[in-house]
Amino acid sequence: MTRTALIFLGAFAAVAMSFTALSLLPSLQLSTIEPTPGTNEYTYDEQLGRQVYIREGCMYCHSQQVRPDGFGADQARGWGDRGSRPGDYVYDDPHQLGTMRTGPDLHDIGNRQPSRDWQLAHLYQPRSVSPGSVMPAYPYLFEVKRKANVRPSEVTVPISSKYAPPGDSVVVATQEALALYDYLMTLKLEPLDSDQNG
Amino acid sequence: MSDPTPSSLSVSTTDPGSAPPAWRRVVDRSTRGPVAAFIASATAWLLIGSLLALIASFKFQFPDWWTEQAWLTFGRVRPAHLNTMIYGWISMAGVGIGTWLWARLLKTPLRGQGLLWTSIGLWNVGMVVGTIGILAGYSRAIEWLEMPYVAFAFIVPALLLVVASFLLTLRERNAQHLYISVWYLGAAILWGPFLIIAILLPIFSGVPQGTANWWYAHNILGLWITPPGLAAAYYFIPKVIGRPVYSYHLSYLGFWTLALFYNWAGVHHLVGGPAPQWVVTVSIAFSAMMMVPVIVVAVNHHMTVVGHFEKLKYSPTLRFVVFGAMSYTAVSLQGSLQSFRYWQEVTHFTHYTIAHSHLGVYAFATMIAFGSIYYIMPRVMDWEWGSPRLISLHFWTTGLGVGAYFTALTIGGVIQGFQLLDPDVAFLKIVEDTQPWLIVRSVSGTLMTVGHIVFAYLLARIILKSGARPDGPTYFHPVPEGTFQVAGGDGTSRAPATPETD
Structure with missing residues (x-):
């Protein structure tokens, strides 16, 4: 083997090793982990909502x-009564752990x-329920239509007067907005069973 | 391989007044098409990435601006910015610069031009598909891997074609000794495709996908973007100054410690998260060990430049590259320190991390790429830049821009971090207190974008050879006699007037 080949193969082997340790071994270690209480496979609507969450890049601001x-x-901020566990994520692909x-x-x-x-008003216009927020508004997940045209099956979103559409129009949630709400409601940290506390 | 006379090596000719030998002109010409096309494509993505960055940044000042357009929402524009900058700008620039260095340092004409042209075509198609894909709502929302699979179906073959061209050229090398830049480039060209193929395997989900994600993202920076930057610094600093690199032994030590340590460091991104503790601890340990290659490289470069700092006043290449090399030291030492658990507790999840990543990809890698391109293009195109004023404008807008960017987001991020640790500070108060620093980000981003437009204009002019042929090499100021002793040092591209040696 020439010296040149040795340099490049050695460098290559170094990376293959860390790939095994940092990527493959954790997969192996966590492959048999049990889902935590309340962690279930996503329903169709929840999965659709998760797709909206992924598509709109919620992850870039929310861990x-x-x-x-x-x-x-x-926990002192009220963001959960316990730390997150690997079992909370067993059905998550892609993961949305987030960094910001x-x-x-x-x-x-x-x-x-x-x-x-x-939640729906916050998605339609964050500043209508959370003054000072810099979150983007997602008006395209909603329809603004005349009150008379709203079908009984549709969900009307109450919006505070400053941001409400004018006249007799109202804000109606699309299927995507409702699905996103369904997905957000799957995000709950339930208490662990006693044998998982260790 | 142990050549006792470093001064005779290809990196620099210490013989005063010697002319660039004939083989260099032949080799430089052989790289013209692919190198110019890679650099031009990279610069186009730099402009697109800058525009996306500005849209994303100004959204924090005007959150109700362009909200009806789904494709312009922050959560799509931000990953589109990152992907165009990483896979478009800095990767294509790195390959363009690396291709030129590869042929130069192996002292042989570039082989596989057809492969490289195909690569450029595939790569640009992949980038267009990937960028539009993210904006149209097909993001995978895995950081640094947002582009849909179909984009990588173009980009991975494009990378493999570059590997093929590099191997063909390596086989025909005329250089006995492989200079350290060749080591870095050769390793990176193997590491890059391996990283991407390994992470695209559909075998990850949940928390392990998170560890794999950060193994990958950190290594794309450390093993794909960093090595061409170091290869360029190792080549251009001695070359422009006109003396050999300080120590060959240190350069080998720096290479192997980087190769062995860097690739373990990535999972420090999950400190305090749900990943297995041992994975995080391993990454923190290796992050600390990264101080070895960084200090080794810093000492080696500093000892090469020492006594020649006045040359920064004249040479655009040297000024950009030294700025980048110093930033490399800063960003790497900062990276080692911030991997520690306490400092992660404060700074993780804040804008501090964004500042750090721009110190790496911009102040280090991008500035070195600019400096390298200022050296390479005149030789490849046989034309000159011609406008020291515009190059100077480019330097100061980008240098001051990234300086202000880093300073503002670092301070703002640390404040944000301490506020997040105090449950008595309301969240919206933190949002409000972060605003002034984000305004500085928008302003400094605008400054950098102005620099990019100037750079793109200069690049277009030299590629099109527009206007009258500029006179002589381009320096910032008139150069006193004898400052650059090596003919063909900085900026010159002319055919040598003296008989050729070597």
Whole structure:
């Protein structure tokens, strides 16, 4: 073997080793992990909502990982009653752990803010329920239509007067907005069974 | 391989007044098409990426601006910015610069031009598909891997074609000794495709996907973007100054420690997260060990430049490259320190991390790429830049821009981090207190974008050879006699007037 080949193969082997250790071994270690209580396979609507979450890049401002006891102030902030566990994520592909908290963590949002009216109004216009927020508005997940044209099956979103559409128009949630709400409500950190506390 | 006379090596000719030998002109010409096309494509993506960055940044000042257009929402524009900059700008620039260095340092004409042209075509198609894909709502929302699979179906073959061209050229080398830049480039050209193929395997989900994600993302920076930057710094600093690199032994030590340590460091991105503790601890340990290659490279470069700092006043290449090399030291030492658990507790999830990544990809890699391109293009095109004023404008807008960017987001990020640790500070108060720093980001981003437009204009002019042929090499200021002793040092591209040696 020439010296040149030795340099490049050696460099290559170094990376193959860390790939095994940092990517393959954790997959192996966690391959048999049990889902935590309340962690279930996503329903069709929840999965659709998760696709909206992924598509709109919610992850770039919202993490989904509550820090453990003694590390950070997540639990004191009311973002969850326990740190997140690998078992919370067994059905997540792609993962949405996130790296930024321009907005608050969402891993327990289903417990923290279950109100559908609040969540939908917040998606339509964040500043209507959370003054000073810099979150984007998502008007394209909603329809603005005349009150008379709203079908009984449709969900009307109450919007505070400053941001409400003019006249007799109202804001109606699309299927995607409702699905996104359904997905957000799956994000709950339930207490662990006693044998998982260790 | 142990050549006792470093001064005779290809990196620099210390014989004063010697002319660039004939083989260099032949080799430079052989790279013209692919190198110019890679650099031009990269610069086009730099402009697109800058525009996306500005849209994303100004959205924090005007959150109700362009909200009806789904494809312009922050969560799509931001990953589109990152992907165009990483896979479009800095990757294509790195391959363009690397291709030129590869042929130069192996002292042989470039082989596989057809492969490289095909690569450029595939790569640009992949980037267009990937960028539109993200904006149209097909993002995979895995950081640094947002482009849909179909984009990588173009980009991975494009990378493999570059590998093929590099191997064909390597086989025909005329250089006995492989200079350290060749090591870095050769390793990177193997690492890059391996990283991408390994991470695209559909075998990950949940938390392990997170560890794999950060193994990958950190290594794309460390093993794909960093090595061409170091290869360029190792080549251009001695070359422009006109003396051999300080120590060959240190350069080998730096290479192997980087190769062995860097690739373990990535999972420090999950400190305090749900990943298995041992994975995080391993990454913190290796992040700290990264101080070895960084300090080794810093000492080696500093000892090469020492006593020649006045040359920064004149040479655009040297000024950009030294700025980049110093940023490499800064960003890497910062990276080692911030991997520690306490500092992660404060700074993770804040704009501090964004500042750090721009110190790496921009202040280090991008500035070195600019400096390298200022050296390479005159030789490849047989034409000169012609406008020291515009190059100077480019330097100061980008240098001051990234300086202000880094300073503002670092300070703002640390404040944000401490506020997040205090549950008595309301979240919206933190949002409000972050705003002034994000305004500085928008302003400094605008400044950098102005620099990019100037750079693109200069590049277009030299590729099109527009206007009258500029006179002589382009320096910032008139150069005193004897400053650059090596003919063909910085900026010259002319055919040598003296008989050729070597």
